[in-house]
Amino acid sequence: MNSGPIEGNAVIGQSGGPTAVINASLxxxxxxxxxxxxxxxxxxxxxxxxxxxxxxxxxxxxMGTAALETLCHTPSAxxxxxxxxxxxxxCKRIFESCKKHDxxxxxxxxxxxxxxxxxxxxxxxxxxxxxxxxxxxPKTVDNDLMENDHTPGYPSAARFVAxxxxxxxxxxxxxxxIKVNIIMGRHAGFLTAASALARNDAGDGPHLIYMPEVAFxxxxxxxDVADTYDRLGRCQIAVSEGIQDKDGQxxxxxxxxxxxxxxxxxxxxxxxxxxxxxxxxxxxKLTPSGGKPPRVRADTLGYMQRCYPDQSPVDVYEARGAGRxxxxxxxxxxxxxxxAIVRTxxxxxxxxxxxxxxxxxxxxxxHMPSEFLRGTNDVSxxxxxxxxxxxxxxxxxxxx
Amino acid sequence: MNSGPIEGNAVIGQSGGPTAVINASLxxxxxxxxxxxxxxxxxxxxxxxxxxxxxxxxxxxxMGTAALETLCHTPSAxxxxxxxxxxxxxCKRIFESCKKHDxxxxxxxxxxxxxxxxxxxxxxxxxxxxxxxxxxxPKTVDNDLMENDHTPGYPSAARFVAxxxxxxxxxxxxxxxIKVNIIMGRHAGFLTAASALARNDAGDGPHLIYMPEVAFxxxxxxxDVADTYDRLGRCQIAVSEGIQDKDGQxxxxxxxxxxxxxxxxxxxxxxxxxxxxxxxxxxxKLTPSGGKPPRVRADTLGYMQRCYPDQSPVDVYEARGAGRxxxxxxxxxxxxxxxAIVRTxxxxxxxxxxxxxxxxxxxxxxHMPSEFLRGTNDVSxxxxxxxxxxxxxxxxxxxx
Numbered sequence: 172m173n174s175g176p177i178e179g180n181a182v183i184g185q186s187g188g189p190t191a192v193i194n195a196s197l198x199x200x201x202x203x204x205x206x207x208x209x210x211x212x213x214x215x216x217x218x219x220x221x222x223x224x225x226x227x228x229x230x231x232x233x234m235g236t237a238a239l240e241t242l243c244h245t246p247s248a249x250x251x252x253x254x255x256x257x258x259x260x261x262c263k264r265i266f267e268s269c270k271k272h273d274x275x276x277x278x279x280x281x282x283x284x285x286x287x288x289x290x291x292x293x294x295x296x297x298x299x300x301x302x303x304x305x306x307x308x309p310k311t312v313d314n315d316l317m318e319n320d321h322t323p324g325y326p327s328a329a330r331f332v333a334x335x336x337x338x339x340x341x342x343x344x345x346x347x348x349i350k351v352n353i354i355m356g357r358h359a360g361f362l363t364a365a366s367a368l369a370r371n372d373a374g375d376g377p378h379l380i381y382m383p384e385v386a387f388x389x390x391x392x393x394x395d396v397a398d399t400y401d402r403l404g405r406c407q408i409a410v411s412e413g414i415q416d417k418d419g420q421x422x423x424x425x426x427x428x429x430x431x432x433x434x435x436x437x438x439x440x441x442x443x444x445x446x447x448x449x450x451x452x453x454x455x456k457l458t459p460s461g462g463k464p465p466r467v468r469a470d471t472l473g474y475m476q477r478c479y480p481d482q483s484p485v486d487v488y489e490a491r492g493a494g495r496x497x498x499x500x501x502x503x504x505x506x507x508x509x510x511a512i513v514r515t516x517x518x519x520x521x522x523x524x525x526x527x528x529x530x531x532x533x534x535x536x537x538h539m540p541s542e543f544l545r546g547t548n549d550v551s552x553x554x555x556x557x558x559x560x561x562x563x564x565x566x567x568x569x570x571x
Numbered sequence: 572m573n574s575g576p577i578e579g580n581a582v583i584g585q586s587g588g589p590t591a592v593i594n595a596s597l598x599x600x601x602x603x604x605x606x607x608x609x610x611x612x613x614x615x616x617x618x619x620x621x622x623x624x625x626x627x628x629x630x631x632x633x634m635g636t637a638a639l640e641t642l643c644h645t646p647s648a649x650x651x652x653x654x655x656x657x658x659x660x661x662c663k664r665i666f667e668s669c670k671k672h673d674x675x676x677x678x679x680x681x682x683x684x685x686x687x688x689x690x691x692x693x694x695x696x697x698x699x700x701x702x703x704x705x706x707x708x709p710k711t712v713d714n715d716l717m718e719n720d721h722t723p724g725y726p727s728a729a730r731f732v733a734x735x736x737x738x739x740x741x742x743x744x745x746x747x748x749i750k751v752n753i754i755m756g757r758h759a760g761f762l763t764a765a766s767a768l769a770r771n772d773a774g775d776g777p778h779l780i781y782m783p784e785v786a787f788x789x790x791x792x793x794x795d796v797a798d799t800y801d802r803l804g805r806c807q808i809a810v811s812e813g814i815q816d817k818d819g820q821x822x823x824x825x826x827x828x829x830x831x832x833x834x835x836x837x838x839x840x841x842x843x844x845x846x847x848x849x850x851x852x853x854x855x856k857l858t859p860s861g862g863k864p865p866r867v868r869a870d871t872l873g874y875m876q877r878c879y880p881d882q883s884p885v886d887v888y889e890a891r892g893a894g895r896x897x898x899x900x901x902x903x904x905x906x907x908x909x910x911a912i913v914r915t916x917x918x919x920x921x922x923x924x925x926x927x928x929x930x931x932x933x934x935x936x937x938h939m940p941s942e943f944l945r946g947t948n949d950v951s952x953x954x955x956x957x958x959x960x961x962x963x964x965x966x967x968x969x970x971x
Contacts, residue, residue, distance in 0.1 A: 189742050189745045241967070244966070251747075341647035346588070350841075441869060475872075478742045571615060
C-alpha cells in the first residue's frame, strides 16, 4: 500500500435524494482535501456520475472559507444529484472519465446505492491497476446504512418530523379528529419512529406509529384508530410510506396505482395518495351507521422532510466531519472505503468516525432493531434515548 | 357611552383554523385585561363558542408572566378551537351563557366567520340592553380580512411557505423535474403569493404561481409548465388550493370528488388530491409520443403552513399587540369592534392598530389587489415589497 497522498485530481459527487446536510459533507470533503498538499484540482460532478461521464464538471478548488461555511447551511445537493444506479458498464465509463481527468480521489456521497456504485468503480480501477482511492460518504434521511450508529441527513429529517408532529398534535387537539401523517422511509422506519420525539406530556401525539418493520394489518389499523379515538376523542397517527403486510407486500402499492421508478417501485414520495387512501378507509369504516363520518385528514410530509432549512446542529457537525474524515483517510494511503458514524458518548452525546469496507455497506439495508419497537404501533424508550440527542433542542409548548 | 371599565368577567375564545400565533393574541388579551382593575375573572372558552354554551370554561386569571410568554411561542389554539358558525339562535344561547357567567367582555379570535359571530352576539346583547363589550381579534393565515394591512397568522404561514419553496426549489434543481406545491387559501391568494419570497437569484423557483384571483385554465397551465420545462429543464409551481376557472368554479372540486364541510365546500386541506390530480394531468399531457413521462411530483404543504413552530417575529409581536389593544379599548368604554393592523412605516417597517366596526369585517373576504398580480401566473414587485418585511429574516443558500 502506497503511503501518503498521491498526485492527481479529486472528484466529488452527490447522489440520490438530497438532505439538509449533504452539502455539509461536500464542504467537509473539500476542506479535508485542501489540507492535503498533493491534490491538484478538486472537481465537482454536476448531477453525480452522470455528470462525470459527460465531462460536466466544476472546479471547486478555489472555494473559500466563507463559501464553504454557507454551503454547510444550504440544504439539498448543490452540485446536483442523480437517480442513476450504475451497472458494471456504466462504472467502466466512470472509470474512463477518471483516467481522462487524472482523477486519483473519487468521493461519492449518497445512500446504499451510491456505496454500491463506489464499490464497482473501485473494483474496475483495481482490475486496471490504476490507483483510484474510492470513498463513499454516507447520506440518507432513511438512516438505513449498515455499520452506522446513524447516518448524516437523518438527524435533520428527524428534527423536522418531530417538530411537525408536535405542532400537528397541538393542531389536532384544538380541532379534534383523526389525522394521518405519512412519513418518508421506503424500507426502514427510523424517520417515522422519530415522530415519537414530539411527545412531552400525557395525551400528546403521535398516538399510533406504523413502521415497515412491523407487519401492517389494515383491519387492526382501523381498530387501533377506533380505540384511540374512543379513548381520547382524537387520534394522531404517524405512518411510514413503506408499511408492508405480513408477506412483505407494500400497502402503498396495494392501495394506490401509481408510477413506478427505474427500480420498479411504486411512487410513494411526491404524492399524497397513500395518506388519502388510508383516510378514505378510516372514513368508510368508522362512520357510525346512519351517522356522519369522523373528521379524518391526511398530510404527506413530503420533500420538506429532507430539505426544510432547520438543520440539527449535531447533523451539520457530523456530516461535515464525515466528509473531512473521508478526505483525510484517502490522503493517508492507497485505501478505499466508506465512513461510518460511531457513538462514543451518551451523556453528553459524542460521536466519531471509522473507515469501513465498501462491501460492508454497499447495497445493504439496515432496519429498526427489535429493541427499538414496542408492540405493533409504537417505539420503545430505547429508541427515544437513541434518537433524542441527534435532533437538537426541540420547543416546549404551553398547555391550558 | 359608559366610560371606563365595567365590573364583571371577561371571556376569550379561539375559532377556526389555528395559526402559529393565535395563542400570542390570547396572551395579549389576558395581559391587556390584567392591567385593567375592574375585571373579576378572565375565562377561556374550551373550543370556542361551543364550549361557552356548554359551560366548558377555564379560569385564566392566574396565568403568570412566564406562562404567558411560553403561550406566545406555542402554535395552534391552546384553548381549543371550533368550526361552528353560529346563527342567530346559537348566538342567543351564547348571550345567555354570558349573562349566566356575569360576562361583560367578550373576545373572539378568528377569521371572518368569527367576526360575524361577534357581530350577531353584539346585536343580541344590544337588543337585550345588556352591556357586553364584544371584540373580534383578527386571525387567519389566509390574510383575507377587510380593513387590515395584513392579519396575524399570515406572516408566520408566509414565512413557512417561503422557506419551504426556497428549499424545495433547491431540491428540484438537484433532481430536475416538475414539482407542484399546493398552498392553503380557499378564496385569497396571499399565502400562495408568499412563495415568491423564496426567489433570490435568476432561475430560482417558484417559476409559476397560480392564485384564486386569476382565472385558471387547465390547458394554459399545461402550456405554461411545458414552456418553463423546455426553457429551464425543470419547473417549480405554487398553486393555491382555491384556484378557480373563469366562471368561479373551483378547480379542486372539478378534479376531485371529496367530502364537503358544513358550508358545502369540498375538502381541500388535509388531502393531497388536488396536487396529485394536477400532477396526473401534467404527466398525461407532457409525455412525448412513445416516450417516458417527465418526472412530476406534488406536495401539499398541509397543516404545517399554519402550525410549524417557526414564527415570524413581526407576527408574534403584532398578534400579541392586537389582543392587548382589544382588551385596552374594551376597558375604555362601552364599545365593540374588531382590531385592524395598520402599516405606519416602511423602512424600517412599523405597524399599529385601529378599532374598526364589526360590520366592516364580518363575513367579508379581501382578495389580492390587482397591483399585487403580474400576468396570469406571477406576483408583482409591489407584492414583494408588501410581504417581505412581514416574514422575518430568510436564509440565503449557496449556489455552485
